[in-house]
Amino acid sequence: MENNVIDQQVEPSVTIRGLSVRFSERTVLDRISFTACPGRIIVIVGPSGSGKTTLLRAVNRLNECFPNCRTEGSVELRLNGRDGDIYRDFVPLPDLRRNVGMVFQTPSVLPFSTRKNLAMPLKVTLGLDGARLSERVEWALREVSLWDEVKDRLHADASTLSGGQQQRLCLARVLALEPQILLLDEPTASLDFKATEKIEELLTRLKKRYTILAVSHSLSQTRRLADRVCVLREGRIVRELDHQHLQDLNEFQRLVEDAF
Numbered sequence: 127m128e129n130n131v132i133d134q135q136v137e138p139s140v141t142i143r144g145l146s147v148r149f150s151e152r153t154v155l156d157r158i159s160f161t162a163c164p165g166r167i168i169v170i171v172g173p174s175g176s177g178k179t180t181l182l183r184a185v186n187r188l189n190e191c192f193p194n195c196r197t198e199g200s201v202e203l204r205l206n207g208r209d210g211d212i213y214r215d216f217v218p219l220p221d222l223r224r225n226v227g228m229v230f231q232t233p234s235v236l237p238f239s240t241r242k243n244l245a246m247p248l249k250v251t252l253g254l255d256g257a258r259l260s261e262r263v264e265w266a267l268r269e270v271s272l273w274d275e276v277k278d279r280l281h282a283d284a285s286t287l288s289g290g291q292q293q294r295l296c297l298a299r300v301l302a303l304e305p306q307i308l309l310l311d312e313p314t315a316s317l318d319f320k321a322t323e324k325i326e327e328l329l330t331r332l333k334k335r336y337t338i339l340a341v342s343h344s345l346s347q348t349r350r351l352a353d354r355v356c357v358l359r360e361g362r363i364v365r366e367l368d369h370q371h372l373q374d375l376n377e378f379q380r381l382v383e384d385a386f
């Protein structure tokens with residue numbers, strides 16, 4: 127069965143058609159199709175090993191880091207008003223990764239100060255320096271509600287921040303490059319409930335301006351965040367749930383558990 131989820135209210139910014147990913151001879155994603163739109167969060171859930179991370183990585187060609195990986199099908203993105211299939215049309219990888227930012231399960235801060243974590247990619251990728259660089263650093267930290275917490279220790283090593291602060295720093299690093307699409311792989315996996323709450327509030331605010339694809343292992347979080355839920359099992363989308371399914375917690379849990 128090939129899935130075809132079309133969001134009819136808003137022009138999609140991600141259109142995935144017949145996407146299959148193999149590692150060596152093993153099929154990990156099997157003819158996946160769906161669309162994602164700006165202003166919406168799609169949450170991907172599914173058993174461990176069902177292909178959730180691989181699906182996120184397919185949207186900015188990160189699977190290509192693995193030499194045994196083969197991808198078929200298309201991932202069409204609308205970037206800066208132009209459509210293109212990232213596997214067929216020429217999209218320089220740095221441009222693609224800047225526009226399609228990814229935040230990983232475990233905060234991946236660089237072994238530098240908080241400021242340098244943001245400043246370095248801004249210098250290298252956008253060539254910013256001086257006042258423009260400082261403004262962008264502050265903007266990104268404010269965007270993730272971290273500025274007030276770190277403004278007096280911008281030059282301290284980023285590893286001295288709490289786990290939740292580090293994860294927000296990673297998100298700030300992605301946002302600073304002005305992406306249009308965010309890929310979030312269990313962004314609260316390593317956080318306590320307070321830090322999780324902050325990230326969830328942040329995502330709810332950010333979703334108005336970005337297309338967000340997120341992976342979550344928490345059904346209650348999925349229900350809080352998602353506009354649409356895709357249940358992945360053995361590399362296929364076996365169920366899609368939208369607003370009407372998310373209203374009643376028991377009904378939602380039953381539908382997802384059935385799909386698992």
Ligand SMILES: Nc1ncnc2c1ncn2[C@@H]1O[C@H](COP(=O)(O)OP(=O)(O)OP(=O)(O)O)[C@@H](O)[C@H]1O
Nearest residue numbers: 149154172173174175176177178179180181192194
């Ligand atoms: N680079 C790779 N080489 C070989 N197999 C891989 C590679 N990356 C992922 N896989 C395999 O693909 C399958 C899907 O992995 P993936 O990480 O996408 O699953 P997941 O649903 O995100 O799992 P989890 O919930 O445990 O994070 C797994 O069986 C995994 O072992």
